[in-house]
Amino acid sequence: MIAAIVAEYRKYFSTRMWWVMLLIAFGYLALISAGMAFLFDFALDQAEFGEIISSLFELAPVIYSMAASIGYLFPLLVGVVSVTTEYRNQTITPTFLAEPRRWVVLLAKLISSVSLGLVYGVVSVLGCVLAGGGTLKLLGYPMALGQSETWEMIGRSVLALVIWTIVGVGAGVLLKNQIAAIIVILAIVQFIEPMLQMIPAITGTSLKFLGYLPGAAGEAIVGGGMMTGMASSGGDNIILTMGGGISVLLAYGLICAVVGYFTTFRRDVS
Amino acid sequence: MLEVSHLTKQFGHLKAVDDLSFQVQPSRVTGFLGPNGAGKTTTLRMALGLIRATAGTVTFDGQPYHQLPKPMSHVGAALEASSFHPGRTARNHLLFLAPSVGASKQRCDEVLELVGLGAVAKKRVKGFSLGMRGRLSLAATLLGDPQFLLLDEPTNGLDPEGIAWMRGLMRHLASEGRTILISSHLLSEVQQTVDDVIIIAQGKMVHSSPLTELDKMAVTRSIVTVSQPETLVTIAGHFGWQLQTDPTQPDSFIITGPSARDIGHACFTAGVEIYQLAQRHEGLEEIFLSLTEGRGGVR
Numbered sequence: 001m002i003a004a005i006v007a008e009y010r011k012y013f014s015t016r017m018w019w020v021m022l023l024i025a026f027g028y029l030a031l032i033s034a035g036m037a038f039l040f041d042f043a044l045d046q047a048e049f050g051e052i053i054s055s056l057f058e059l060a061p062v063i064y065s066m067a068a069s070i071g072y073l074f075p076l077l078v079g080v081v082s083v084t085t086e087y088r089n090q091t092i093t094p095t096f097l098a099e100p101r102r103w104v105v106l107l108a109k110l111i112s113s114v115s116l117g118l119v120y121g122v123v124s125v126l127g128c129v130l131a132g133g134g135t136l137k138l139l140g141y142p143m144a145l146g147q148s149e150t151w152e153m154i155g156r157s158v159l160a161l162v163i164w165t166i167v168g169v170g171a172g173v174l175l176k177n178q179i180a181a182i183i184v185i186l187a188i189v190q191f192i193e194p195m196l197q198m199i200p201a202i203t204g205t206s207l208k209f210l211g212y213l214p215g216a217a218g219e220a221i222v223g224g225g226m227m228t229g230m231a232s233s234g235g236d237n238i239i240l241t242m243g244g245g246i247s248v249l250l251a252y253g254l255i256c257a258v259v260g261y262f263t264t265f266r267r268d269v270s
Numbered sequence: 271m272l273e274v275s276h277l278t279k280q281f282g283h284l285k286a287v288d289d290l291s292f293q294v295q296p297s298r299v300t301g302f303l304g305p306n307g308a309g310k311t312t313t314l315r316m317a318l319g320l321i322r323a324t325a326g327t328v329t330f331d332g333q334p335y336h337q338l339p340k341p342m343s344h345v346g347a348a349l350e351a352s353s354f355h356p357g358r359t360a361r362n363h364l365l366f367l368a369p370s371v372g373a374s375k376q377r378c379d380e381v382l383e384l385v386g387l388g389a390v391a392k393k394r395v396k397g398f399s400l401g402m403r404g405r406l407s408l409a410a411t412l413l414g415d416p417q418f419l420l421l422d423e424p425t426n427g428l429d430p431e432g433i434a435w436m437r438g439l440m441r442h443l444a445s446e447g448r449t450i451l452i453s454s455h456l457l458s459e460v461q462q463t464v465d466d467v468i469i470i471a472q473g474k475m476v477h478s479s480p481l482t483e484l485d486k487m488a489v490t491r492s493i494v495t496v497s498q499p500e501t502l503v504t505i506a507g508h509f510g511w512q513l514q515t516d517p518t519q520p521d522s523f524i525i526t527g528p529s530a531r532d533i534g535h536a537c538f539t540a541g542v543e544i545y546q547l548a549q550r551h552e553g554l555e556e557i558f559l560s561l562t563e564g565r566g567g568v569r
């Protein structure tokens with residue numbers, strides 16, 4: 001088992017994929033979080049009770065949680081590609097020759113993806129703290145790095161990103177074909193789910209199940225975000241607890257992995 | 271010993287491998303031959319657990335592949351498809367296999383040197399030629415110093431020097447007591463390397479023997495032109511020779527079976543004048559072709 005996990009690490013870190021995607025994640029989140037800090041500042045200046053609002057919630061943790069609520073796409077895709085690239089380049093053949101017990105390979109992929117997710121989590125949060133937090137400081141708000149709430153939020157963001165990586169691996173195992181997997185994943189999280197989450201705001205009904213969709217579950221881990229914000233605007237707050245978010249999102253990853261194991265992963269490799 | 275027993279693979283309506291049984295002996299190089307689509311690659315993939323057999327088993331010293339502890343240290347396999355990530359270096363390709371084999375980093379460098387890729391160890395596979403990829407596949411099979419080697423068309427893409435080198439390496443590895451199976455669709459390609467041959471066509475066993483016995487299966491053919499063809503037909507009938515008219519030369523016959531000497535003697539005794547008599551001994555490749563005749567091609 002340990003050999004299979006080491007093999008997975010060596011595969012991750014011997015191609016460019018991991019650091020190219022990591023750089024993009026860092027840059028993108030730095031840009032978005034800094035922009036968001038400006039936007040908040042602008043909005044608070046406009047509001048009549050700006051100072052009162054800003055005393056109600058801390059800006060910094062919200063900015064830092066964007067690492068998870070927006071940046072989840074990067075570890076998700078890296079997770080997907082870590083599996084599909086094996087089929088695309090047929091390295092799945094030597095992988096299965098080295099470890100013919102396929103469940104061991106699958107487990108090794110899931111376990112090793114945790115560390116990959118940690119790397120993405122830490123670097124993504126770093127992007128938000130450095131750029132978003134730095135901008136806040138420039139604008140005269142606290143970076144709040146001395147507060148435990150901030151560190152809690154940072155921890156939750158990293159955790160969410162780790163779980164998103166696992167979801168990626170599960171989806172990759174299930175879908176196997178790289179192009180198809182990327183298209184399906186992007187369609188679900190960037191198009192289908194956001195559309196569904198808009199229903200309550202439009203119709204004014206509250207739909208509990210929306211909280212169980214993957215994006216919403218991911219946001220529940222950091223306490224909120226765009227999807228759950230939209231869905232809850234129609235009435236009841238549909239957001240899950242942090243524990244609920246963790247369980248639901250993890251379940252997506254593991255169910256995909258198990259179903260994928262029985263449908264595609266055990267198939268003939270030729 | 272590698273033992274294949276009643277191995278069968280059904281792909282939809284197609285029986286790619288059909289109740290195939292054979293043994294591959296240690297200290298020998300065995301050629302696994304058959305025309306395109308005969309089922310060679312499918313057989314090898316089943317032996318390695320990559321394809322699930324519809325029926326039958328393959329064992330290595332009694333154990334199926336997936337039950338061998340650290341299988342790559344017992345069985346080294348190189349399959350025809352090039353299975354490398356183009357962005358990974360040759361050395362890193364071996365390094366990711368190393369933990370499961372129990373091979374050290376030095377061992378990776380060692381086998382890269384052995385296959386002649388030492389100079390490009392840190393180059394991405396993307397820039398490798400077909401022959402270099404073949405060598406890298408071979409390096410991966412040797413990583414665990416295995417007792418069994420299964421190589422699917424190992425000479426693919428190799429230059430003449432590379433083929434000669436591969437030949438020497440196979441002979442050397444067999445002399446160390448290893449069991450080596452190499453597939454090819456050309457007998458002439460492996461003729462100088464192998465001790466035994468296993469020939470399959472359409473998934474079925476056609477012939478299995480030492481190479482020397484295959485040679486004995488050669489049939490002698492002679493071209494004869496005589497003054498009295500009718501008498502020659504009578505003589506052939508008398509001795510039970512197989513006689514055909516030669517489509518390329520009118521009034522000439524091809525006789526299968528007897529030596530030119532026997533034909534000459536019989537004609538002389540019967541008072542038939544000979545204008546032409548030439549004997550042709552069949553080459554191994556022709557024997558191979560006649561064994562798989564009409565059973566090649568894509569099904």
Ligand SMILES: Nc1ncnc2c1ncn2[C@@H]1O[C@H](COP(=O)(O)OP(=O)(O)OP(=O)(O)O)[C@@H](O)[C@H]1O
Nearest residue numbers: 270281286305306307308309310311312313455569
């Ligand atoms: N995954 C598959 N699905 C359906 N048919 C297959 C599959 N793999 C192989 N076949 C068929 O099985 C037969 C045997 O193929 P195989 O690749 O084993 O032949 P081969 O002896 O290796 O031929 P070659 O010399 O061309 O490499 C062929 O007719 C092929 O079309």
Ligand SMILES: [Mg+2]
Nearest residue numbers: 310311312350
């Ligand atoms: Mg083949």
